[in-house]
Amino acid sequence: MKALKTTISITELQKTIGLWKKRKITDSAIPKLLNLYLGLTPYMNSEQVYPVENFYDIRLSLRFTTTQALIEAVKNCQSFGFIQNEDRKQITAFYSPLWHDNESEKLTNETDIQPGLPQILPQTPAQTSAVDNIYNIYTKGSSSSEELSPTGDTPLDDNSDKKNIVTPESLAAAKEFFHLINEDSAQKAQILTPLINWFQTHEGLTRKHACENLVYMVNELLIPYFASQARFMKSNHTGRLCWLNNLLKSAHGQHLLNDAARGGRQKREQAAQENRTNQRNNHPLSxxxxxxxxxxxxxxxxxxxxxxxxxxxxxxxxxxxxxxxxxxxxxx
Known part of the structure; x- marks a missing residue:
């Protein structure tokens, strides 16, 4: 990633900090906003903006008390741009002008954001409802009961070339993504091992069967999901890791864990039944x-x-x- 503006003078920084203080930004929030302003690239996507799916991790990294506190600070300093969806009811991203140029979307005062908007932002992934949970990527609009298929986040016109469709390239990229995680000991310990532990603890499984559940979850659920998302191919490895982490923390992530546990049970029951059938069909001596x-x-x-x-x-x-x-x- 390369910033639009690679140098900034001390005078400019001092002026910016002075403006923030006049806008009632606290001393504790200023260094956090500076980090975002100068660019926290691990939390940016390919368009060099901070997408909504990374808000929670940004909040944890910068130690904001809540996700709403993060957005309020970014909004009140008036130095960042916000991107909203088409009906302008929900924030989809914010950005630093040093990294992204989108003046038409920049918000310069509080009235640009509709009242009540911050309420859609999660405090933690587990505390938000199915209706407002921005991490629940299968939720459409404000209906928690209207789910999309794993082939897309948002329905598009049939003539659109941006529909979320699984292609051989996206499927190969998704497989490679999880292969890289498995090959990296740190990423494996951070992402995959806790999932094995979860299956072993909650399902009362042996380590071998817990690993089989993880393989099922990755191959049958996670790889097809990511391969079907159009924006997956536009994300770098770091962005994909943030996306995966947020997904696993969400209500939908718990749903995937439960699906994998159920799928693992069914496979073991089927294998046991086949084994019994094979045994009963095998009587060579008598x-x-x-x-x-x-x-x-x-x-x-x-x-x-x-x-x-x-x-x-x-x-x-x-x-x-x-x-x-x-x-x-x-x-x-």
Whole structure:
């Protein structure tokens, strides 16, 4: 990323800080705003603006008390531009004029932002409702019950070339994104390991099965989701990491975890059923006993004892009523 203006004089900074103080910006907020003004590139997207999906992480990084406090400070200093959606009811991003030029969207006073707008901003991902949760990327408009398919955030006209469609290129990019995370020990420990821990704790799984749940979540849910988002291809790796982190913190992220847990259970149940079917179809020595295809263990069913293992050296079970006598090592 390259700023529009790569140098700024001390005099300009002093003048800017002086204006902020006149606008009632507190001493504690000034250095935070300076960071944003000069450019926190890890929280910018490819258009060099701070998108709404990164507001929560910016708030944490700069230690604002709430996300609304962050936006109020940015708004009140009057040095940043805001970008709103088409009906101008919701903020979609803000930017520093040192990094992005969009004068038509710049807001210079409080009346430019409609009353009540800050209420759409989350304090934490978990505390917002389904209606107002900006991290719930499947929510359309103000209806929490009207969901979009994973093929897009917002419906567009059929003639639009910006529709969110999975392409071979976007699918490959999404796979590569998660491959890079898995290859980086720090990113893996920060993002993937906590998910494995969650599956292991909440589902009571072994580590192996928890890892299988994660593989299912990545391959069946996360990769298709990101591959279907048009803006994914425009984001760099850092922006994608912020996006993924915010998604996992959101209500929709919890929904994905639950879906992955349910999918993992179904796969294990299906595998167990197939294993039982294979066992019951495999009786090479006698029609009255079965042999496990994987372990080679012989067994039969008993009304009182349940499944009874048969020693390897035993003769084939002669009838459906025959019982293996462990003392005489014979069928009785």
């Amino acid at each position: 029609e009255f006993e079965w042999t496990d295809p994987e372990s080679g263990m012989r067994f039969y069913d008993d009304v009182d004892e349940g499944t009874v293992n048969i020693p390897e050296e035993a003769q084939p079970r002669p009838s459906a009523k025959a019982i293996w006598n462990v003392l005489s090592n014979q069928w009785t």
